[in-house]
Amino acid sequence: MLNNDLKLMKLIDAVKNRNLTKYLVLGFSLLVMVLILQKFFLLALLIGISLAISYLIGTFQMSKSIGIELVTFTSVLAGFAFGPTTGAIVGFILIVTHLIVGHFAAGIYILWTIPFYVAAGILGSTITGIDFATLGIYITIGINAISIILTGITFPQNLGNYIPFSITNIIFNLIIFTQFGPPIYSLVK
Numbered sequence: 001m002l003n004n005d006l007k008l009m010k011l012i013d014a015v016k017n018r019n020l021t022k023y024l025v026l027g028f029s030l031l032v033m034v035l036i037l038q039k040f041f042l043l044a045l046l047i048g049i050s051l052a053i054s055y056l057i058g059t060f061q062m063s064k065s066i067g068i069e070l071v072t073f074t075s076v077l078a079g080f081a082f083g084p085t086t087g088a089i090v091g092f093i094l095i096v097t098h099l100i101v102g103h104f105a106a107g108i109y110i111l112w113t114i115p116f117y118v119a120a121g122i123l124g125s126t127i128t129g130i131d132f133a134t135l136g137i138y139i140t141i142g143i144n145a146i147s148i149i150l151t152g153i154t155f156p157q158n159l160g161n162y163i164p165f166s167i168t169n170i171i172f173n174l175i176i177f178t179q180f181g182p183p184i185y186s187l188v189k
Helices: 002-036 038-059 071-082 084-101 110-126 132-154 156-188
Strands: none
Touching: 038 071, 038 084, 038 156, 071 084, 071 110, 071 132, 071 156, 084 110, 110 132, 132 156
């Protein structure tokens, strides 16, 4: 009987060690992938955070007059670091998801909103001679300024809600681009 118990204990130890070995190999493999694909990992992480912000806005019905979003930053970063196609695709996917998941208004508004974020991703790679943070700030101001004009033309009654959004969006992106932009860009370039 004692011999059978020893065999059972050895078998349990072997199973435990094999699982531990599997987890160690998996963990090490993930670490190597993260180190090798660090720039893509950071982009994927930013996309995930951007989607989470959209989800929180939609789920908890957070104020739509506060301009907190990572779509601009992530789109410009994708374009700046990976080229216009990546920037455009990331911008398109993130803004469409942000509009849907965040329960933002649809209608004519999306006719300029979606192209602006696609353009942000493209401009992130095509405008040269300017650093990442400054370019992101210029793109943010441009998107908001043109959006205010177009909102004023099409929905002047919505300017009271949209102007606070634009102001907070510019301030939020100014902070994100200046404080986090340079170190994040240095990791993905």
